[in-house]
Amino acid sequence: ELKVEQNPLFLSMQEGKNYTIYCNYSTTSDRLYWYRQDPGKSLESLFVLLSNGAVKQEGRLMASLDTKARLSTLHITAAVHDLSATYFCAVDLDSNYQLIWGAGTKLIIKP
Amino acid sequence: GAVVSQHPSRVICKSGTSVKIECRSLDFQATTMFWYRQFPKQSLMLMATSNEGSKATYEQGVEKDKFLINHASLTLSTLTVTSAHPEDSSFYICSARADRDEYEQYFGPGTRLTVT
Numbered sequence: 410e411l412k413v414e415q416n417p418l419f420l421s422m423q424e425g426k427n428y429t430i431y432c433n434y435s436t437t438s439d440r441l442y443w444y445r446q447d448p449g450k451s452l453e454s455l456f457v458l459l460s461n462g463a464v465k466q467e468g469r470l471m472a473s474l475d476t477k478a479r480l481s482t483l484h485i486t487a488a489v490h491d492l493s494a495t496y497f498c499a500v501d502l503d504s505n506y507q508l509i510w511g512a513g514t515k516l517i518i519k520p
Numbered sequence: 521g522a523v524v525s526q527h528p529s530r531v532i533c534k535s536g537t538s539v540k541i542e543c544r545s546l547d548f549q550a551t552t553m554f555w556y557r558q559f560p561k562q563s564l565m566l567m568a569t570s571n572e573g574s575k576a577t578y579e580q581g582v583e584k585d586k587f588l589i590n591h592a593s594l595t596l597s598t599l600t601v602t603s604a605h606p607e608d609s610s611f612y613i614c615s616a617r618a619d620r621d622e623y624e625q626y627f628g629p630g631t632r633l634t635v636t
Contacts (some may be wrong), residue, residue, distance in 0.1 A: 414577070451628060451630040452564075454626070459623060471573045506622075511563065512562075513562075
């Protein structure tokens with residue numbers, strides 16, 4: 410059974426700190442996605458990682474993919490309150506483009 | 521950019537009635553669209569994959585006669601919740617895979633359904 414596991418599921422941190430969210434998955438896949446969801450809203454695409462070793466950065470967020478370890482990380486640098494949200498990773502099943510979702514990480518950044 | 525709209529954004533209906541939710545890709549063609557359901561504080565649950573011009577593929581446990589999906593054009597998919605019950609209350613989100621971009625899915629803003 411394909412599983413996508415995120416940890417932690419909940420993270421409360423102070424502004425200015427660094428932290429990493431981990432996403433492990435159980436099947437071979439070269440495509441991994443990170444999304445952000447604000448309360449009551451839909452999903453916003455953050456990163457699409459398409460190959461082993463892919464690294465993408467946008468502002469204070471950086472995502473990486475290790476397909477051999479079946480692991481992706483989302484690193485937050487010098488967190489600010491505006492980054493408070495729930496972050497989801499998802500893995501693409503090659504055959505039909507369906508996304509298998511992690512449980513989400515609720516991130517609260519305190520001023 | 522690639523924009524997906526959903527209508528309505530919120531709907532309240534009475535038990536036993538049917539509700540139709542529209543999902544449109546505004547500036548791209550989408551052969552494939554997906555319908556998700558999300559309960560509070562939970563992840564997304566894929567309900568079905570909708571392909572233009574063919575029958576939708578439903579996930580295990582999703583009643584196809586209750587959740588009718590029609591993908592009649594390359595820019596429009598509809599989800600009809602038939603004979604709605606309070607347990608159908610949820611946040612429904614659609615996404616569309618652009619034909620021009622194999623790897624990206626674009627999400628609609630979601631529809632919050634409340635069945636009284």
